[in-house]
Amino acid sequence: MGVILLVPAHPLRPRHPDEHFAAEAAAARAAGLDVAVVDHDTLAGGGDVRRAVASVSGSGVAVYRGWMLRSERYAAFAEVLAERGVVLRTGAEQYRRAHELPGWYADLAAVTPATAWTHGSSRADLDRARVELGAGPAVLRDYTKSMKHYWDEAAFIPDLGDDVAVWKVASRFLELREDDFVGGFVLRRFERFVSAEVRTWWVDGACVLIGSHPDTPNDLPSVEVDLAAVVPLIAGLGLPFVTVDLALRDDGVWRVIELGDGQVSDRPITVGPETMIAALLAQ
Structure with a gap:
């Protein structure tokens, strides 16, 4: 059984790799790997996973190189592939972790900024997390992504002791992330x-x-x-x-x-x- 590289399909040419991953797909074929495309939009959007992976044939170990998927969507992806005899090298729980x-975070706490997080987007839970981390500057994100390109609006918090300012940044973050918000708020101690x-x-x-x-x-x-x-x-x-x-x-x-x-x-x-x-x- 060989390794299969799975990449997103081109949105207008569904039998071809998305342009962003086409070079890696070509390099994989040159290295002797099988390459198959999957419908990322269907996978990410909660559509029919079996239809999204219909072009995947053969069996063996697979590695996905593509756009982000929510952990629950990746789990569905892995489950349907397994039914077809294709096992993702990274299992669903490994992907979430x-x-x-x-x-x-807990395993890397010694080598990364101090962090506290919430479960969900309530202001009360955010207040608990900011108090837990303590006063001082911090950076806001969710479980998977920051909005660092909106640094002053939706990422940097000058002082966690200022609850009004913290919620203002968090509210803007939610506005920008919209339906892409994952898990909860994450507050990370600012380091220079x-x-x-x-x-x-x-x-x-x-x-x-x-x-x-x-x-x-x-x-x-x-x-x-x-x-x-x-x-x-x-x-x-x-x-x-x-x-x-x-x-x-x-x-x-x-x-x-x-x-x-x-x-x-x-x-x-x-x-x-x-x-x-x-x-x-x-x-």
Whole structure:
């Protein structure tokens, strides 16, 4: 049984890969992998999962490289594929653990900003979380995503002690995220970083690729990334394919900004598709 790469279908040419993932699909075929397309919009929108994966044939282990899916939609995706004899390398619970911050935070608490979160979007629960974290600056997000491109409106909170200001930022965040809001509010202690973010890729607990972050593809830190504190923690998670974004804090310590499922983590344009596929296949 070979490895199957699953990518989203082009919205106008459903038998072809979405343009964003076409280069990785071509690199996978060149490396000897089978490639199949899936209907991401149907998967994400709660439609007929069997129809969404109708073009997937054969059997074996599969890796998805595509747009984000909510954890419950990924679980349905995995279940229907399994009925067809295709097993996603990353199981549904593993995906949730990597994709949603509460799944990985406790294991990485020593190397990432202090964090508190809510279950849902109520103001009362947000007040509980902000009090738990304590006064001072923080960054707001939900379980899977921030709105950092709306930094002053919907991400940065100058002081968690100011409940009115906190709710103003949270309300704007909800307005922008709309139906994409996942899980609850997440408050992360603000730390000052002095480098561009680095995106690292990990397969079975081993770092297989270090590159730039997709938001700053041409920027890499001027100093070597020190993964010594992170390696045993990522290995301990037992997750098959993840990304870890890091940045250098102003005291010279490398800190984890984010952990994500590698299947739905974007590739910077400065990392070639062949390099990405080779890293994905690393054992």
